[in-house]
Amino acid sequence: MLLLQQTTLVPKLLLFSKSDFSFKPCSSSLSTRLSLMDKHTKSSSLKQFQSPILACQASTDTHDTSFRKDDLPVHGVSEVIVGVLGGGQLGRMLCQAASEMAIKVMVLDPLTNCPASAIAYDHMVGSFDDSATVQEFAKRCGVLTVEIEHVDAATMEKLEQQGVDCQPKASTIRIIQDKHLQKVHFSRHGIPLPDFMQIDDLEGAKRAGDLFGYPLMLKSKRLAYDGRGNAVAKSEDELSSAVNALGGFDRGLYVEKWTPFVKELAVIVARGRDNSISCYPVVETIHKENICHVVKAPADIPWKIRKLATDVAHKAVSSLEGAGVFAVELFLTKDGQILLNEVAPRPHNSGHHTIESCYTSQFEQHLRAVLGLPLGDPSMKTPAAIMYNLLGEDEGEPGFHLAHQLIGRALNIQGASVHWYDKPEMRKQRKMGHITIAGPSMGIVEAQLKSMLKEEGSESQTAVKPRVGIIMGSDSDLPIMKDAARILTLFGVPHEVRIVSAHRTPEMMFSYALSAQDQGIQIIIAGAGGAAHLPG
Numbered sequence: 034m035l036l037l038q039q040t041t042l043v044p045k046l047l048l049f050s051k052s053d054f055s056f057k058p059c060s061s062s063l064s065t066r067l068s069l070m071d072k073h074t075k076s077s078s079l080k081q082f083q084s085p086i087l088a089c090q091a092s093t094d095t096h097d098t099s100f101r102k103d104d105l106p107v108h109g110v111s112e113v114i115v116g117v118l119g120g121g122q123l124g125r126m127l128c129q130a131a132s133e134m135a136i137k138v139m140v141l142d143p144l145t146n147c148p149a150s151a152i153a154y155d156h157m158v159g160s161f162d163d164s165a166t167v168q169e170f171a172k173r174c175g176v177l178t179v180e181i182e183h184v185d186a187a188t189m190e191k192l193e194q195q196g197v198d199c200q201p202k203a204s205t206i207r208i209i210q211d212k213h214l215q216k217v218h219f220s221r222h223g224i225p226l227p228d229f230m231q232i233d234d235l236e237g238a239k240r241a242g243d244l245f246g247y248p249l250m251l252k253s254k255r256l257a258y259d260g261r262g263n264a265v266a267k268s269e270d271e272l273s274s275a276v277n278a279l280g281g282f283d284r285g286l287y288v289e290k291w292t293p294f295v296k297e298l299a300v301i302v303a304r305g306r307d308n309s310i311s312c313y314p315v316v317e318t319i320h321k322e323n324i325c326h327v328v329k330a331p332a333d334i335p336w337k338i339r340k341l342a343t344d345v346a347h348k349a350v351s352s353l354e355g356a357g358v359f360a361v362e363l364f365l366t367k368d369g370q371i372l373l374n375e376v377a378p379r380p381h382n383s384g385h386h387t388i389e390s391c392y393t394s395q396f397e398q399h400l401r402a403v404l405g406l407p408l409g410d411p412s413m414k415t416p417a418a419i420m421y422n423l424l425g426e427d428e429g430e431p432g433f434h435l436a437h438q439l440i441g442r443a444l445n446i447q448g449a450s451v452h453w454y455d456k457p458e459m460r461k462q463r464k465m466g467h468i469t470i471a472g473p474s475m476g477i478v479e480a481q482l483k484s485m486l487k488e489e490g491s492e493s494q495t496a497v498k499p500r501v502g503i504i505m506g507s508d509s510d511l512p513i514m515k516d517a518a519r520i521l522t523l524f525g526v527p528h529e530v531r532i533v534s535a536h537r538t539p540e541m542m543f544s545y546a547l548s549a550q551d552q553g554i555q556i557i558i559a560g561a562g563g564a565a566h567l568p569g
């Protein structure tokens with residue numbers, strides 16, 4: 034027999050026989066989870082139940098289940114229980130941030146051993162794409178949010194009508210989960226985007242090719258993530274194989290004009306319940322086979338581009354409803370344009386570095402936002418950080434072995450923090466964990482990353498660590514300070530230039546000076562205003 038827990042209003046324990054139970058722990062990939070949902074939640078086997086299939090993880094073992102956790106009084110920073118649809122790594126890191134403030138986070142995920150399960154206040158085993166299950170879950174939470182957008186938006190809309198507090202709003206989830214609808218929405222709001230067009234058949238795809246030229250980017254409207262759902266046709270001849278690779282027109286496809294970007298950028302934008310908006314520093318994201326691999330914070334871009342990227346991200350998020358953090362992915366083109374790629378209505382891989390490098394991590398910020406607490410300071414407390422995703426390099430045990438070798442090296446790297454998501458199954462290219470290296474400059478953290486990866490030339494990279502730091506509180510010092518850089522280059526002195534966050538100049542100058550010394554930087558040249566804030 035399996036013990037199944039119910040909501041506060043009904044009997045605390047329900048008993049079902051094991052054969053009634055539709056969900057079984059298995060591969061925890063999102064795609065597997067989504068197909069599991071197709072197979073199970075939409076199948077008659079599930080629908081035969083009057084009650085939704087809900088299982089609290091603790092109830093499958095010998096734990097005392099005589100009272101439920103949500104019967105206990107709450108004395109955390111907020112009295113509200115946060116319900117999260119999805120329990121992957123993002124849910125796990127939300128739970129970690131919540132535990133700092135004793136905020137209770139419950140997750141809904143079909144896998145008993147999903148990454149968030151071990152540390153969530155409670156884990157309801159069930160599908161986040163199944164209406165009855167989501168409704169049952171919502172009854173136990175004060176506010177409902179998501180860590181994945183492929184959830185049941187129609188149910189969220191229904192729940193909102195019944196007074197359930199969903200943050201961000203169901204309308205936002207509905208727009209975002211269909212990439213084409215997302216593009217239509219943002220173009221209506223005047224956000225710069227690559228040209229795009231829906232395609233319903235091969236003739237339509239050819240017309241798009243004639244209009245936009247080749248290569249042409251074909252995309253699935255829905256259920257696309259981590260690079261899946263994109264296919265490139267280099268010429269008209271490749272159109273039909275690209276369509277097939279995406280599962281055919283029935284899946285719902287659209288095309289985007291190829292954007293020859295020079296960099297991919299991202300901005301995490303937080304919006305509070307009072308509609309206040311706060312943006313994190315712009316980062317650069319580097320992808321490997323369409324999957325985010327490295328994030329550099331802050332992005333090495335001119336001030337004007339930084340401002341433009343932040344403005345576009347701010348405007349994009351302003352057009353959506355609800356509180357939370359949103360990730361805005363952008364392209365920077367050769368001619369200095371910023372085009373929106375896509376938006377995620379939740380914490381995002383491009384914001385993982387914030388755990389170590391910002392005053393408020395994106396995960397804490399999301400909780401603050403959905404709970405109506407004041408938003409925290411998004412600015413960086415370290416001058417630079419680099420995030421490296423641990424993507425599965427092989428299947429099964431060999432993959433775990435390779436990942437753990439790298440983790441072993443990371444543990445010896447100054448400024449490196451290791452995050453391991455505890456996914457039970459290793460697969461190629463799967464996001465298994467990440468490492469963030471924070472330090473006094475991008476040059477230094479990049480050198481640390483190279484030495485961690487044991488890339489060829491890492492020794493020489495380490496050998497050319499900067500000896501001089503040129504630091505200033507804003508771009509306005511640049512016209513004068515660039516001459517200093519020019520002279521150092523002339524004499525072959527390795528150096529780095531760093532512009533710190535203007536409104537945090539004193540603290541940033543101070544922390545730069547202290548950590549630079551540790552890293553072997555011997556001389557610091559500072560703009561007159563900034564110099565006043567340097568120790569000694």
Ligand SMILES: Nc1c(C(=O)O)ncn1[C@@H]1O[C@H](COP(=O)(O)O)[C@@H](O)[C@H]1O
Binds near residue numbers: 061063122181258
């Ligand atoms: N990577 C993404 C995306 C996305 O990229 O669209 N959305 C959610 N996630 C995170 O990945 C987990 C699934 O990861 P797996 O596919 O490896 O199981 C989700 O639960 C969420 O935390």
